[in-house]
Amino acid sequence: MNKITKVMLVEDHPEYRDVIDLALKDQPDMQLISQVGSSERALQVLQNQLNDNAPDLILLDLNLPGMSGLEALPLLRSCCPNAKFIVLTQSDCESDVLRATQLGASGYLLKSSTxxxxxxxxxxxxEGGALLGSGVAKYILSKLESRLASIELQDELSQRELEILTLLGDGQVKKEIAGQLDISTATVATYVRRIYEKLNVQNAPAAITQAYRAGILPLDQKDGAAKKSSD
Structure with missing residues:
Protein backbone atom coordinates (compact mmCIF):
# COMPACT_ATOMS: atom_id res chain seq x y z
CA MET A 1 0.00 0.00 0.00
CA ASN A 2 1.32 3.43 -0.95
CA LYS A 3 2.11 5.86 1.82
CA ILE A 4 -0.52 8.54 2.31
CA THR A 5 0.85 12.09 2.35
CA LYS A 6 -0.74 14.04 5.18
CA VAL A 7 -1.24 17.66 4.16
CA MET A 8 -1.84 20.83 6.15
CA LEU A 9 -3.20 23.91 4.38
CA VAL A 10 -2.49 27.42 5.67
CA GLU A 11 -4.75 29.73 3.64
CA ASP A 12 -7.00 32.61 4.69
CA HIS A 13 -9.55 32.40 1.85
CA PRO A 14 -12.30 29.84 2.66
CA GLU A 15 -13.26 29.41 -1.00
CA TYR A 16 -9.71 28.48 -1.98
CA ARG A 17 -9.46 26.12 0.99
CA ASP A 18 -12.60 24.39 -0.30
CA VAL A 19 -11.01 23.97 -3.74
CA ILE A 20 -7.92 22.31 -2.27
CA ASP A 21 -10.04 20.22 0.10
CA LEU A 22 -12.15 18.82 -2.76
CA ALA A 23 -9.08 18.18 -4.91
CA LEU A 24 -7.26 16.20 -2.22
CA LYS A 25 -10.34 14.13 -1.36
CA ASP A 26 -10.11 12.60 -4.83
CA GLN A 27 -6.49 11.50 -4.29
CA PRO A 28 -6.03 8.09 -2.63
CA ASP A 29 -2.43 8.92 -1.68
CA MET A 30 -3.21 12.27 0.02
CA GLN A 31 -5.13 13.39 3.06
CA LEU A 32 -5.88 16.94 4.16
CA ILE A 33 -5.58 16.57 7.92
CA SER A 34 -5.99 20.25 8.83
CA GLN A 35 -6.71 23.63 7.28
CA VAL A 36 -6.27 26.98 9.03
CA GLY A 37 -6.56 30.63 8.08
CA SER A 38 -3.47 32.15 9.67
CA SER A 39 0.14 31.46 10.55
CA GLU A 40 -0.60 31.88 14.25
CA ARG A 41 -3.32 29.24 14.13
CA ALA A 42 -1.06 26.89 12.19
CA LEU A 43 1.62 27.20 14.88
CA GLN A 44 -0.95 26.45 17.59
CA VAL A 45 -2.17 23.35 15.79
CA LEU A 46 1.33 22.02 15.19
CA GLN A 47 2.44 22.67 18.76
CA ASN A 48 -0.55 20.72 20.10
CA GLN A 49 -0.44 17.92 17.54
CA LEU A 50 0.77 14.43 18.31
CA ASN A 51 3.80 13.26 16.34
CA ASP A 52 1.91 10.47 14.63
CA ASN A 53 -0.57 12.98 13.21
CA ALA A 54 1.92 15.63 12.12
CA PRO A 55 1.67 16.72 8.47
CA ASP A 56 4.12 15.40 5.92
CA LEU A 57 3.64 18.48 3.78
CA ILE A 58 2.36 22.02 4.41
CA LEU A 59 0.80 24.20 1.73
CA LEU A 60 1.53 27.75 2.81
CA ASP A 61 0.14 31.05 1.55
CA LEU A 62 2.39 34.11 1.94
CA ASN A 63 -0.14 36.93 2.19
CA LEU A 64 -1.82 36.00 5.46
CA PRO A 65 -3.47 38.16 8.11
CA GLY A 66 -1.09 38.84 10.98
CA MET A 67 2.16 36.96 10.55
CA SER A 68 3.07 36.48 6.89
CA GLY A 69 3.91 33.10 5.45
CA LEU A 70 7.56 34.09 5.04
CA GLU A 71 7.78 35.15 8.69
CA ALA A 72 6.09 31.94 9.80
CA LEU A 73 8.06 29.52 7.63
CA PRO A 74 11.08 29.07 9.95
CA LEU A 75 8.77 28.78 12.97
CA LEU A 76 6.61 26.18 11.26
CA ARG A 77 9.72 24.23 10.28
CA SER A 78 10.86 24.31 13.89
CA CYS A 79 7.50 22.92 15.05
CA CYS A 80 7.42 20.30 12.32
CA PRO A 81 11.01 19.62 11.20
CA ASN A 82 10.16 16.61 9.05
CA ALA A 83 7.50 18.36 6.98
CA LYS A 84 8.02 19.55 3.42
CA PHE A 85 6.74 22.99 2.42
CA ILE A 86 5.12 24.26 -0.75
CA VAL A 87 4.37 27.96 -1.00
CA LEU A 88 1.03 28.49 -2.75
CA THR A 89 0.54 32.20 -3.38
CA GLN A 90 -0.37 34.96 -5.80
CA SER A 91 3.07 36.57 -5.48
CA ASP A 92 5.56 36.07 -8.32
CA CYS A 93 7.93 38.59 -6.74
CA GLU A 94 11.50 37.38 -7.21
CA SER A 95 12.46 38.31 -3.65
CA ASP A 96 9.57 36.23 -2.26
CA VAL A 97 10.59 33.20 -4.34
CA LEU A 98 14.23 33.46 -3.31
CA ARG A 99 13.43 34.09 0.34
CA ALA A 100 10.98 31.20 0.52
CA THR A 101 13.49 28.76 -0.96
CA GLN A 102 16.21 30.07 1.34
CA LEU A 103 13.93 29.44 4.31
CA GLY A 104 13.38 25.85 3.26
CA ALA A 105 10.40 25.71 0.90
CA SER A 106 10.75 22.84 -1.56
CA GLY A 107 8.09 24.16 -3.92
CA TYR A 108 6.69 27.50 -5.05
CA LEU A 109 3.42 27.65 -6.96
CA LEU A 110 1.17 30.48 -8.02
CA LYS A 111 -2.53 30.22 -7.21
CA SER A 112 -3.20 30.42 -10.93
CA SER A 113 -1.85 26.85 -11.11
CA THR A 114 -4.38 24.18 -12.01
CA GLU A 127 8.92 12.19 -2.79
CA GLY A 128 11.88 14.43 -2.07
CA GLY A 129 11.88 16.59 -5.18
CA ALA A 130 11.65 20.35 -5.62
CA LEU A 131 9.44 22.34 -7.91
CA LEU A 132 8.82 25.85 -9.23
CA GLY A 133 5.54 26.58 -10.99
CA SER A 134 5.91 27.30 -14.71
CA GLY A 135 5.04 30.98 -14.35
CA VAL A 136 7.55 31.43 -11.54
CA ALA A 137 10.24 29.46 -13.35
CA LYS A 138 9.88 31.60 -16.47
CA TYR A 139 10.06 34.76 -14.37
CA ILE A 140 13.19 33.66 -12.53
CA LEU A 141 14.79 32.47 -15.78
CA SER A 142 14.09 35.86 -17.35
CA LYS A 143 15.73 37.61 -14.40
CA LEU A 144 18.69 35.23 -14.55
CA GLU A 145 19.16 35.86 -18.27
CA SER A 146 19.10 39.60 -17.62
CA ARG A 147 21.76 39.25 -14.93
CA LEU A 148 23.93 37.08 -17.17
CA ALA A 149 23.63 39.70 -19.93
CA SER A 150 24.70 42.34 -17.43
CA ILE A 151 27.73 40.29 -16.38
CA GLU A 152 28.71 39.64 -20.00
CA LEU A 153 28.36 43.30 -20.92
CA GLN A 154 30.42 44.44 -17.95
CA ASP A 155 33.10 41.86 -18.79
CA GLU A 156 33.16 43.09 -22.40
CA LEU A 157 33.66 46.77 -21.52
CA SER A 158 36.60 48.27 -19.67
CA GLN A 159 36.07 50.21 -16.46
CA ARG A 160 36.61 53.51 -18.30
CA GLU A 161 34.19 52.49 -21.06
CA LEU A 162 31.55 51.60 -18.47
CA GLU A 163 32.13 54.97 -16.81
CA ILE A 164 31.67 56.83 -20.09
CA LEU A 165 28.63 54.72 -20.98
CA THR A 166 27.08 55.68 -17.65
CA LEU A 167 27.73 59.36 -18.32
CA LEU A 168 26.17 58.99 -21.77
CA GLY A 169 23.21 57.49 -19.98
CA ASP A 170 23.02 60.64 -17.85
CA GLY A 171 22.56 62.60 -21.10
CA GLN A 172 26.04 64.15 -21.16
CA VAL A 173 27.74 64.94 -24.47
CA LYS A 174 31.39 64.20 -25.25
CA LYS A 175 32.63 67.67 -24.26
CA GLU A 176 30.89 67.44 -20.88
CA ILE A 177 32.25 63.94 -20.29
CA ALA A 178 35.78 65.11 -21.17
CA GLY A 179 35.56 67.95 -18.66
CA GLN A 180 34.23 65.71 -15.90
CA LEU A 181 36.87 63.02 -16.45
CA ASP A 182 39.67 65.51 -17.18
CA ILE A 183 40.54 63.94 -20.52
CA SER A 184 40.38 65.30 -24.07
CA THR A 185 37.26 65.26 -26.19
CA ALA A 186 39.16 63.20 -28.76
CA THR A 187 39.93 60.57 -26.11
CA VAL A 188 36.25 60.43 -25.15
CA ALA A 189 35.35 60.03 -28.83
CA THR A 190 37.78 57.10 -29.07
CA TYR A 191 36.22 55.41 -26.07
CA VAL A 192 32.71 56.00 -27.42
CA ARG A 193 33.70 54.47 -30.75
CA ARG A 194 35.05 51.40 -28.95
CA ILE A 195 31.82 51.11 -26.96
CA TYR A 196 29.77 51.19 -30.16
CA GLU A 197 32.01 48.53 -31.74
CA LYS A 198 31.84 46.20 -28.74
CA LEU A 199 28.07 46.56 -28.44
CA ASN A 200 27.59 46.41 -32.21
CA VAL A 201 25.53 49.61 -32.26
CA GLN A 202 25.65 52.82 -34.29
CA ASN A 203 24.80 55.55 -31.78
CA ALA A 204 24.40 56.51 -28.13
CA PRO A 205 20.65 55.76 -27.82
CA ALA A 206 21.23 52.21 -29.08
CA ALA A 207 24.14 51.75 -26.67
CA ILE A 208 22.09 53.09 -23.75
CA THR A 209 19.15 50.85 -24.66
CA GLN A 210 21.38 47.78 -24.69
CA ALA A 211 22.95 48.74 -21.35
CA TYR A 212 19.47 49.34 -19.91
CA ARG A 213 18.23 45.94 -21.06
CA ALA A 214 21.28 44.32 -19.46
CA GLY A 215 20.49 46.02 -16.17
CA ILE A 216 23.61 48.22 -16.04
CA LEU A 217 21.70 51.50 -16.36
CA PRO A 218 18.38 52.42 -14.73
CA LEU A 219 15.33 53.19 -16.84
CA ASP A 220 15.38 56.95 -16.16
CA GLN A 221 18.78 57.28 -17.87
CA LYS A 222 17.58 55.80 -21.13
CA ASP A 223 15.48 58.76 -22.25
CA GLY A 224 17.97 61.38 -21.09
CA ALA A 225 20.65 60.00 -23.36
CA ALA A 226 18.52 60.07 -26.50
CA LYS A 227 18.01 63.83 -26.19
CA LYS A 228 21.71 64.74 -26.13
CA SER A 229 23.39 62.11 -28.26
CA SER A 230 24.02 63.99 -31.50
CA ASP A 231 27.32 65.64 -30.49
Whole structure:
Protein backbone atom coordinates (compact mmCIF):
# COMPACT_ATOMS: atom_id res chain seq x y z
CA MET A 1 0.00 0.00 0.00
CA ASN A 2 1.32 3.43 -0.95
CA LYS A 3 2.11 5.86 1.82
CA ILE A 4 -0.52 8.54 2.31
CA THR A 5 0.85 12.09 2.35
CA LYS A 6 -0.74 14.04 5.18
CA VAL A 7 -1.24 17.66 4.16
CA MET A 8 -1.84 20.83 6.15
CA LEU A 9 -3.20 23.91 4.38
CA VAL A 10 -2.49 27.42 5.67
CA GLU A 11 -4.75 29.73 3.64
CA ASP A 12 -7.00 32.61 4.69
CA HIS A 13 -9.55 32.40 1.85
CA PRO A 14 -12.30 29.84 2.66
CA GLU A 15 -13.26 29.41 -1.00
CA TYR A 16 -9.71 28.48 -1.98
CA ARG A 17 -9.46 26.12 0.99
CA ASP A 18 -12.60 24.39 -0.30
CA VAL A 19 -11.01 23.97 -3.74
CA ILE A 20 -7.92 22.31 -2.27
CA ASP A 21 -10.04 20.22 0.10
CA LEU A 22 -12.15 18.82 -2.76
CA ALA A 23 -9.08 18.18 -4.91
CA LEU A 24 -7.26 16.20 -2.22
CA LYS A 25 -10.34 14.13 -1.36
CA ASP A 26 -10.11 12.60 -4.83
CA GLN A 27 -6.49 11.50 -4.29
CA PRO A 28 -6.03 8.09 -2.63
CA ASP A 29 -2.43 8.92 -1.68
CA MET A 30 -3.21 12.27 0.02
CA GLN A 31 -5.13 13.39 3.06
CA LEU A 32 -5.88 16.94 4.16
CA ILE A 33 -5.58 16.57 7.92
CA SER A 34 -5.99 20.25 8.83
CA GLN A 35 -6.71 23.63 7.28
CA VAL A 36 -6.27 26.98 9.03
CA GLY A 37 -6.56 30.63 8.08
CA SER A 38 -3.47 32.15 9.67
CA SER A 39 0.14 31.46 10.55
CA GLU A 40 -0.60 31.88 14.25
CA ARG A 41 -3.32 29.24 14.13
CA ALA A 42 -1.06 26.89 12.19
CA LEU A 43 1.62 27.20 14.88
CA GLN A 44 -0.95 26.45 17.59
CA VAL A 45 -2.17 23.35 15.79
CA LEU A 46 1.33 22.02 15.19
CA GLN A 47 2.44 22.67 18.76
CA ASN A 48 -0.55 20.72 20.10
CA GLN A 49 -0.44 17.92 17.54
CA LEU A 50 0.77 14.43 18.31
CA ASN A 51 3.80 13.26 16.34
CA ASP A 52 1.91 10.47 14.63
CA ASN A 53 -0.57 12.98 13.21
CA ALA A 54 1.92 15.63 12.12
CA PRO A 55 1.67 16.72 8.47
CA ASP A 56 4.12 15.40 5.92
CA LEU A 57 3.64 18.48 3.78
CA ILE A 58 2.36 22.02 4.41
CA LEU A 59 0.80 24.20 1.73
CA LEU A 60 1.53 27.75 2.81
CA ASP A 61 0.14 31.05 1.55
CA LEU A 62 2.39 34.11 1.94
CA ASN A 63 -0.14 36.93 2.19
CA LEU A 64 -1.82 36.00 5.46
CA PRO A 65 -3.47 38.16 8.11
CA GLY A 66 -1.09 38.84 10.98
CA MET A 67 2.16 36.96 10.55
CA SER A 68 3.07 36.48 6.89
CA GLY A 69 3.91 33.10 5.45
CA LEU A 70 7.56 34.09 5.04
CA GLU A 71 7.78 35.15 8.69
CA ALA A 72 6.09 31.94 9.80
CA LEU A 73 8.06 29.52 7.63
CA PRO A 74 11.08 29.07 9.95
CA LEU A 75 8.77 28.78 12.97
CA LEU A 76 6.61 26.18 11.26
CA ARG A 77 9.72 24.23 10.28
CA SER A 78 10.86 24.31 13.89
CA CYS A 79 7.50 22.92 15.05
CA CYS A 80 7.42 20.30 12.32
CA PRO A 81 11.01 19.62 11.20
CA ASN A 82 10.16 16.61 9.05
CA ALA A 83 7.50 18.36 6.98
CA LYS A 84 8.02 19.55 3.42
CA PHE A 85 6.74 22.99 2.42
CA ILE A 86 5.12 24.26 -0.75
CA VAL A 87 4.37 27.96 -1.00
CA LEU A 88 1.03 28.49 -2.75
CA THR A 89 0.54 32.20 -3.38
CA GLN A 90 -0.37 34.96 -5.80
CA SER A 91 3.07 36.57 -5.48
CA ASP A 92 5.56 36.07 -8.32
CA CYS A 93 7.93 38.59 -6.74
CA GLU A 94 11.50 37.38 -7.21
CA SER A 95 12.46 38.31 -3.65
CA ASP A 96 9.57 36.23 -2.26
CA VAL A 97 10.59 33.20 -4.34
CA LEU A 98 14.23 33.46 -3.31
CA ARG A 99 13.43 34.09 0.34
CA ALA A 100 10.98 31.20 0.52
CA THR A 101 13.49 28.76 -0.96
CA GLN A 102 16.21 30.07 1.34
CA LEU A 103 13.93 29.44 4.31
CA GLY A 104 13.38 25.85 3.26
CA ALA A 105 10.40 25.71 0.90
CA SER A 106 10.75 22.84 -1.56
CA GLY A 107 8.09 24.16 -3.92
CA TYR A 108 6.69 27.50 -5.05
CA LEU A 109 3.42 27.65 -6.96
CA LEU A 110 1.17 30.48 -8.02
CA LYS A 111 -2.53 30.22 -7.21
CA SER A 112 -3.20 30.42 -10.93
CA SER A 113 -1.85 26.85 -11.11
CA THR A 114 -4.38 24.18 -12.01
CA UNK A 115 -5.57 21.64 -9.48
CA UNK A 116 -3.66 18.94 -11.37
CA UNK A 117 -0.47 20.99 -11.18
CA UNK A 118 -0.90 21.41 -7.42
CA UNK A 119 -1.53 17.68 -6.98
CA UNK A 120 1.55 16.77 -8.99
CA UNK A 121 3.61 19.31 -7.05
CA UNK A 122 2.56 17.70 -3.78
CA UNK A 123 3.62 14.27 -5.07
CA UNK A 124 6.93 15.60 -6.38
CA UNK A 125 7.86 17.37 -3.15
CA UNK A 126 6.59 14.56 -0.92
CA GLU A 127 8.92 12.19 -2.79
CA GLY A 128 11.88 14.43 -2.07
CA GLY A 129 11.88 16.59 -5.18
CA ALA A 130 11.65 20.35 -5.62
CA LEU A 131 9.44 22.34 -7.91
CA LEU A 132 8.82 25.85 -9.23
CA GLY A 133 5.54 26.58 -10.99
CA SER A 134 5.91 27.30 -14.71
CA GLY A 135 5.04 30.98 -14.35
CA VAL A 136 7.55 31.43 -11.54
CA ALA A 137 10.24 29.46 -13.35
CA LYS A 138 9.88 31.60 -16.47
CA TYR A 139 10.06 34.76 -14.37
CA ILE A 140 13.19 33.66 -12.53
CA LEU A 141 14.79 32.47 -15.78
CA SER A 142 14.09 35.86 -17.35
CA LYS A 143 15.73 37.61 -14.40
CA LEU A 144 18.69 35.23 -14.55
CA GLU A 145 19.16 35.86 -18.27
CA SER A 146 19.10 39.60 -17.62
CA ARG A 147 21.76 39.25 -14.93
CA LEU A 148 23.93 37.08 -17.17
CA ALA A 149 23.63 39.70 -19.93
CA SER A 150 24.70 42.34 -17.43
CA ILE A 151 27.73 40.29 -16.38
CA GLU A 152 28.71 39.64 -20.00
CA LEU A 153 28.36 43.30 -20.92
CA GLN A 154 30.42 44.44 -17.95
CA ASP A 155 33.10 41.86 -18.79
CA GLU A 156 33.16 43.09 -22.40
CA LEU A 157 33.66 46.77 -21.52
CA SER A 158 36.60 48.27 -19.67
CA GLN A 159 36.07 50.21 -16.46
CA ARG A 160 36.61 53.51 -18.30
CA GLU A 161 34.19 52.49 -21.06
CA LEU A 162 31.55 51.60 -18.47
CA GLU A 163 32.13 54.97 -16.81
CA ILE A 164 31.67 56.83 -20.09
CA LEU A 165 28.63 54.72 -20.98
CA THR A 166 27.08 55.68 -17.65
CA LEU A 167 27.73 59.36 -18.32
CA LEU A 168 26.17 58.99 -21.77
CA GLY A 169 23.21 57.49 -19.98
CA ASP A 170 23.02 60.64 -17.85
CA GLY A 171 22.56 62.60 -21.10
CA GLN A 172 26.04 64.15 -21.16
CA VAL A 173 27.74 64.94 -24.47
CA LYS A 174 31.39 64.20 -25.25
CA LYS A 175 32.63 67.67 -24.26
CA GLU A 176 30.89 67.44 -20.88
CA ILE A 177 32.25 63.94 -20.29
CA ALA A 178 35.78 65.11 -21.17
CA GLY A 179 35.56 67.95 -18.66
CA GLN A 180 34.23 65.71 -15.90
CA LEU A 181 36.87 63.02 -16.45
CA ASP A 182 39.67 65.51 -17.18
CA ILE A 183 40.54 63.94 -20.52
CA SER A 184 40.38 65.30 -24.07
CA THR A 185 37.26 65.26 -26.19
CA ALA A 186 39.16 63.20 -28.76
CA THR A 187 39.93 60.57 -26.11
CA VAL A 188 36.25 60.43 -25.15
CA ALA A 189 35.35 60.03 -28.83
CA THR A 190 37.78 57.10 -29.07
CA TYR A 191 36.22 55.41 -26.07
CA VAL A 192 32.71 56.00 -27.42
CA ARG A 193 33.70 54.47 -30.75
CA ARG A 194 35.05 51.40 -28.95
CA ILE A 195 31.82 51.11 -26.96
CA TYR A 196 29.77 51.19 -30.16
CA GLU A 197 32.01 48.53 -31.74
CA LYS A 198 31.84 46.20 -28.74
CA LEU A 199 28.07 46.56 -28.44
CA ASN A 200 27.59 46.41 -32.21
CA VAL A 201 25.53 49.61 -32.26
CA GLN A 202 25.65 52.82 -34.29
CA ASN A 203 24.80 55.55 -31.78
CA ALA A 204 24.40 56.51 -28.13
CA PRO A 205 20.65 55.76 -27.82
CA ALA A 206 21.23 52.21 -29.08
CA ALA A 207 24.14 51.75 -26.67
CA ILE A 208 22.09 53.09 -23.75
CA THR A 209 19.15 50.85 -24.66
CA GLN A 210 21.38 47.78 -24.69
CA ALA A 211 22.95 48.74 -21.35
CA TYR A 212 19.47 49.34 -19.91
CA ARG A 213 18.23 45.94 -21.06
CA ALA A 214 21.28 44.32 -19.46
CA GLY A 215 20.49 46.02 -16.17
CA ILE A 216 23.61 48.22 -16.04
CA LEU A 217 21.70 51.50 -16.36
CA PRO A 218 18.38 52.42 -14.73
CA LEU A 219 15.33 53.19 -16.84
CA ASP A 220 15.38 56.95 -16.16
CA GLN A 221 18.78 57.28 -17.87
CA LYS A 222 17.58 55.80 -21.13
CA ASP A 223 15.48 58.76 -22.25
CA GLY A 224 17.97 61.38 -21.09
CA ALA A 225 20.65 60.00 -23.36
CA ALA A 226 18.52 60.07 -26.50
CA LYS A 227 18.01 63.83 -26.19
CA LYS A 228 21.71 64.74 -26.13
CA SER A 229 23.39 62.11 -28.26
CA SER A 230 24.02 63.99 -31.50
CA ASP A 231 27.32 65.64 -30.49
Missing amino acids: VNQIIEAIRTVA
